[in-house]
Amino acid sequence: MAEAGIFAVAILFGVWLVAPKAWSSARRLSPDMNLLMVVAVAGAIGLGEFFEAATVAFFFSLSLYLESWSVGRARNAVSSLLDLAPPTARVLYDDGSESDVPAAAVAVNARFIVRGGDRIPLDGEVVDGAGAVDQAPITGESALVPKEPGDEVYAGTINGEGTLTVRATKPASDTVLAKIIRMVGDAHARRAPVEQWVAKFARIYTPIVMALAIAIALVPPLLLGGAWDYWFYNALVLLVIACPCALVISTPVSIVAALTASARAGVLIKGGAYVEAPGRTTALAMDKTGTITMGEPEVAAVHPLVGVSARDLMALAASLEARSSHPLARAILSRAEADGVSVSAAEDTRTVPGRGLEGRADGRAIWLGSDRFAEEKGFGDAILADLRDRIEGAGSTLVAVGDETGVTGVLELRDRIRPDAKGIVARLHAQGVKTIVMLTGDNERTARAVAAEVGIDEVRADLLPEDKVTAIEELVATHDMVAMIGDGVNDAPAMARAHYAIAMGAVGSDAAIETADIALMTDDLARVPWLIAHSRRTMTIIHQNIGISLATKALFVGLTAFGMASMWGAIAADVGVSLLVVANALRLLNGHRIKDGPSGGEPVGEQMAKGAL
Template structure:
């Protein structure tokens, strides 16, 4: 402020240890050092939930040295064979996966995305066809028998035979409903390892054997619908993760040694190359500022709510936004190795870190499913053989048990809930490393968090004014307003907002100049004025003009 010693506690801090955010620079370093999963990856068509993971663990695991050498990313339908096992050829692994009713091929991110979309589209088509023919069969029965007959279909046709048209419609609904499930069920039967797919197909086949085509079509359609909804929910999670890719621009404005500039794909920019980032642009690559000064919004990476001033020698991250000033940045990492890329890979791999409840449910289902199968067989055989019960009645009850006791909902509910929480968090800027960490807050006894932007709004405001050296509050504010009139710094917004609140006229100072990491200086009515940090005051020779007790009181209140 004026050289009479008055000073406003307004600081444009440099991006050093004082910088704050929901994640600090230490967290970024941890991400940069995160180990990638090493091994061969395969895209597995049909890998939608924990049930398929369990199947692949049982079938592929022994061939690669044990299930500990397998890692799964259900969100992206990816299976990774980790290094260190028996190392079978890729062709052999693909053949082994084929025996499960699923298909595999070497991982390619672009092809995998297209394959996943095609698989979901195919599931949707078959589910819609199954539902359409089921509805057509029910509508035919309604037309033929009226409302009373339509209600009666739930208890069968009695002694009368089902019309062939109705049989054909329900049979077609069954065909489309089990088309994608049947290969997995057959694989399960051949391995004598019953799973939910086998339970459903057996229930459908049993209902057909009893002539209950409506019941068979209903089970086939709703099971197909449940699998489609599961794939759809996983697809939504995948889209949320993919949206993170949009944080970084696809091109960089590269500055060549001869001074010319050109837009180049970010993936083609070499480490050490220089690129230009204008005000308002997203930064395409991790790098170090070599020229210029500005303030960067790092919230997408570090969670900091306020702009972070940047000057020569400071690091910047891909996906962050340059708020003001033009920066020349030297790329320090390739596009595939930036902090943002590591975050995206981390979120993509998160589902492989399964929560305890997921692991428990998977183990429970492995025991539960065979037990249900045995109980169904006992219900179908024991009463007729031991007490002479009706075979049709008890066989029907055994099928009812298979449908009711199917662990599909139990097995699907937990991973889908975990994936939904990961996806919802990612959409809101919270990145969770896996299902195991979703459960962790339930055991939390203490929580440490950053203040700014976390338990506060992250929007500075003028809390108090302390004029010194005989100057009035209004004169002090007028000079601060003059310096900040054309600034876009968050603290400038706070000062200008206070000016509007107090009804003060905003008049810009002359010859204003930003001093990076210090503050502002300029001229007003022919007088030199400045505004900035304690360090700036020390450099002006006015560091001792602020009373110690006042400084302590301001800092104790948590003010800047």
């Protein structure tokens, strides 16, 4: 009795929300997945198979929960975007006075002040001051972008240094960030709900089975003079064997096992609707910064000039950057430490907004900055043209270092490409992904240099978020299944427009992770080809389970029609097939090895023990 009570509670919780939908579909004569599940549970209860009924109810309700949770999480993307732009702007009036005004109330052409470290509240044009702005949240650019009068700035970006006076060019409702928010919502609204094959099959299967059972019970006695009790018994046998318990379980239990295996591998798939999609991927779009690259600059080469050693050049550059937390400063200091260079902080250091740094060391004036900074100091000709072209052609950033006498050397900094990116792209091509495209806000030369190094097919550079959406829409129009991998807020609209989206979970923004259908909980791109293989294996097992279920049903339906089946045989076959499809599905739990090159990789359990996950 205790067991029956527990099973009854499980059945109740599994069907009490589904039963009204099943009743509605029955009244409309439009059988669906809900009706199929209720029929399966009712049939099992009628036979006294309470364990089987509880199992069906549990797995079906769990599957529905995962689907609804996925949709709810995706909708949170818009709310996370709203926190990017500050709610107020410090407006500068014609009489020189200032006051904080709600951003939504700032008129076009009004001027506002943005201090160093502040987020920019509105799109606008710089009219006074100079600085460097972190535009990664909007354009995805990996380095700070110098800004001076005449340059455009975007709401939600961060002013890194200097104070800017900006003229508002758009109202708060029409900024690039506001468009991103609208595009994410619109793209999700255009998503068609995934209707599983079993649900479609149920519309035909359920009424056919019921009609066939009625026919077996009535036709032989009425037309052929058969015994009523004998053919009624055969009709009950048909209902038992046709009870679609194994068929209903086959997909949800496989999906749950696949989701569990992917979670062990550090891949969060937000619901069963997105398990099948990776296996059918034909085109893949990738962001550059933080996806193909690490999103962290490094000193790729040191080019000393005029007889200065590489160590002396690094010591000079590091002394100026010793007190800075700028990303380029961290790269220079890391290289100095790796080279064993002793660093002494320069004196009287100051930032020249949008240009570089100045200071004093050993009684002489020293400086560091862009080639434009060197030109303004009258030393532009000291940087060899072929060196400048080689650095820019490689997609790197040129940093000149010098003193009052001229340029003493050049540092080449670049955003580090993920070491396994080339091998991963090759594996994706081998898996049948025909087109791999890079979408980035970085400049054309930098993007093409990175793409050429890792083997990417197409490059689209200098893109704003709306441009990325356009690029994805073009891919969607020409490919059966398009995926987008990204990590920034600027990627969110394009990710939402793709057939499915993958976020870099370890380095990605909240908006990208919430928008994505799949999140890589580490920044390991090797999980993408693993995901495709895992998806294909999952679908193979699902198809096996459906095939086993239907083949068994077909066999016993045939035997029943000729009066050769028994009730006990039907029950044994039904329960046996249910257990078989569950066992087959659970094989997916063993498929969580991440391959890393031709030699394979470590099981995720070992990676977790080492802190990799």
